[in-house]
Amino acid sequence: xxxxxRYWPIFLLAVALFLPALVSGYWLRVFTxxxxxxxxxxxxxxxxxxxxxxxxxxxxxxxxxxxxAAVLMTALKMPFLPxxxxxxxxxxxxAVLLGVPVLKTRGHYFVMATIGLNDATHELVxxxxxxxxxxxxxxxxxxxxxxxxxxxxxxxxxxxxxxATIFATWLMAKSRMGYALKAIKSDDxxxxxxxINVTFYRVAAWAMSAFFTAMAGGAFAYWMTFIEPHVVFDIxxxxxxxxxxxxxxxxxxxxxxxxxILLELVSETVWGGFPQVHxxxxxxxxxxxxxxxxxxxxxLFGKGATLKTYRQRLKAGRL
Amino acid sequence: MAAVILKVGEATKRYGGVxxxxxxxxxxxxGEILGVIGPNGSGKSTxxxxxxxxxxxxxxxxxxxxxxxxxxxxxxxxRLGIARTFQLLKPFKNMTVGENVATGAMFGHIxxxxxxxxxxxxxxxxxxxxxxxxxxxxxxxxAVAEWRRLELARALAMDPKLLLLDEVMAGMVASEVQAVxxxxxxxxxxHGVTIIVVEHIMRAVMSMADRVLVLDRGKRLAxxxxxxxxxxxxxxxxxxxxxxxxxxxxxxxVEE
Numbered sequence: 202x203x204x205x206x207r208y209w210p211i212f213l214l215a216v217a218l219f220l221p222a223l224v225s226g227y228w229l230r231v232f233t234x235x236x237x238x239x240x241x242x243x244x245x246x247x248x249x250x251x252x253x254x255x256x257x258x259x260x261x262x263x264x265x266x267x268x269x270a271a272v273l274m275t276a277l278k279m280p281f282l283p284x285x286x287x288x289x290x291x292x293x294x295x296a297v298l299l300g301v302p303v304l305k306t307r308g309h310y311f312v313m314a315t316i317g318l319n320d321a322t323h324e325l326v327x328x329x330x331x332x333x334x335x336x337x338x339x340x341x342x343x344x345x346x347x348x349x350x351x352x353x354x355x356x357x358x359x360x361x362x363x364x365a366t367i368f369a370t371w372l373m374a375k376s377r378m379g380y381a382l383k384a385i386k387s388d389d390x391x392x393x394x395x396x397i398n399v400t401f402y403r404v405a406a407w408a409m410s411a412f413f414t415a416m417a418g419g420a421f422a423y424w425m426t427f428i429e430p431h432v433v434f435d436i437x438x439x440x441x442x443x444x445x446x447x448x449x450x451x452x453x454x455x456x457x458x459x460x461x462i463l464l465e466l467v468s469e470t471v472w473g474g475f476p477q478v479h480x481x482x483x484x485x486x487x488x489x490x491x492x493x494x495x496x497x498x499x500x501l502f503g504k505g506a507t508l509k510t511y512r513q514r515l516k517a518g519r520l
Numbered sequence: 521m522a523a524v525i526l527k528v529g530e531a532t533k534r535y536g537g538v539x540x541x542x543x544x545x546x547x548x549x550x551g552e553i554l555g556v557i558g559p560n561g562s563g564k565s566t567x568x569x570x571x572x573x574x575x576x577x578x579x580x581x582x583x584x585x586x587x588x589x590x591x592x593x594x595x596x597x598x599r600l601g602i603a604r605t606f607q608l609l610k611p612f613k614n615m616t617v618g619e620n621v622a623t624g625a626m627f628g629h630i631x632x633x634x635x636x637x638x639x640x641x642x643x644x645x646x647x648x649x650x651x652x653x654x655x656x657x658x659x660x661x662x663a664v665a666e667w668r669r670l671e672l673a674r675a676l677a678m679d680p681k682l683l684l685l686d687e688v689m690a691g692m693v694a695s696e697v698q699a700v701x702x703x704x705x706x707x708x709x710x711h712g713v714t715i716i717v718v719e720h721i722m723r724a725v726m727s728m729a730d731r732v733l734v735l736d737r738g739k740r741l742a743x744x745x746x747x748x749x750x751x752x753x754x755x756x757x758x759x760x761x762x763x764x765x766x767x768x769x770x771x772x773x774v775e776e
Contacts, residue, residue, distance in 0.1 A: 377635060391611070398593075
């Protein structure tokens with residue numbers, strides 16, 4: 202058991218690498234989508250779990266990245282990989298530009314401001330017709346390979362983005378930035394008083410979050426080959442990625458990925474057959490997580506996870 | 521006389537109609553321990569917030585080693601060499617004791633250091649305060665009294681030139697107060713840190729301060745050696761009320 206604990210990331214990675222050989226078609230698409238949501242949940246984790254700024258409108262960067270890649274590949278005929286990287290940088294620039302005013306707001310105001318930012322950007326994309334073709338949506342050039350390889354290709358693109366996100370989060374968490382963000386999350390006055398430039402680190406965290414979220418958007422656009430504003434600026438996706446983050450464990454390195462994969466798979470298998478009550482169940486999961494497991498799933502497998510601590514937590518009304 | 525390290529010049533802070541700090545001027549000399557006392561609401565904590573930049577001045581200015589702090593951001597003031605503790609404690613509750621102290625070293629120290637170097641420095645600081653055994657303990661597992669010592673350790677990790685102690689002794693029993701007094705004196709003596717101590721415990725302030733500043737309703741009531749201040753009738757009447765003047769030592773202990 203202890204050995205398993207130490208090697209499970211490697212085990213998971215091996216499974217992830219060989220998955221396309223094991224499953225195909227529909228299920229490969231489900232897993233690709235789960236990986237994409239894992240990137241989004243990690244992005245939410247950087248700004249919310251680490252920096253303590255609940256940017257509920259974070260999906261705005263997904264949309265910006267999707268449209269960034271789409272415009273670069275149609276108007277400029279840019280190949281996919283450079284367009285993908287640039288879409289990430291565009292998202293990042295957007296976060297830096299808007300982060301300075303938006304991150305000055307606090308608490309509920311900040312949450313509202315980020316939702317407003319998403320809506321405003323959505324409207325902007327609807328109206329910059331000459332670039333985005335407005336609410337009609339935009340078609341990307343079709344990839345040229347066969348159908349099966351294409352699915353595998355997008356699976357590995359999402360996996361690569363996810364691994365890059367996790368690696369970057371890990372590096373960030375043990376660097377000066379990780380300490381700064383934890384301090385800011387705990388108490389921003391005390392953080393200032395020990396010499397931390399709070400605005401700088403908040404903006405840096407949002408830029409990092411936006412970079413990976415936008416790359417996921419860029420990959421999504423090429424994968425779908427057709428995107429519309431209401432699909433890529435969908436606030437429900439944002440809510441979903443925050444639930445995944447909370448479920449897995451906010452402020453942990455691997456938690457949001459686990460939360461995303463678990464929720465996506467459960468949603469496909471269990472309640473995928475009940476589209477009418479899908480959101481009801483999603484909402485119930487969020488309430489259950491916040492009440493029963495506020496620190497997230499990773500706590501169940503962490504260092505102090507013994508039968509005794511489970512019992513104590515259950516008595517205290519938590520899992 | 522030693523050089524002036526901090527100069528407060530006609531500093532004023534208004535909150536609407538309330539004047540928390542009223543046209544206050546004084547100087548702090550390099551290497552001294554300055555005690556600041558005064559009744560509740562006399563502007564002690566506001567003064568600390570004005571010096572550390574958490575509260576902007578309404579008028580006047582504060583100079584640290586000749587540099588005006590009026591337009592400086594809090595984090596830049598910290599990096600100039602001013603560290604502080606908080607009356608309402610603010611340790612980083614999502615970290616261990618060691619990480620808290622390391623964060624102080626990482627961002628507040630004049631030399632920019634990475635997390636590894638800062639953690640090493642944090643071990644030294646904790647050792648010097650006899651807290652090594654707590655390095656790996658998460659802050660939320662500590663007793664609140666231990667948070668005060670942690671805040672002191674975090675401030676010291678910044679290697680400050682000026683240390684602002686905002687009621688670090690509140691809620692401590694006599695023996696703990698004595699220990700803090702000794703620590704503060706030792707820091708001052710060994711490292712030459714200039715210290716401003718805001719306290720309610722008058723006796724503790726009197727025993728360690730070189731000079732004492734007495735505030736009343738945001739104004740400077742008196743400034744002098746502890747002996748001068750203790751004999752000042754205005755101070756006695758403002759701080760304790762004329763009726764308590766005679767029973768001062770006893771009354772003071774009941775209060776704590």
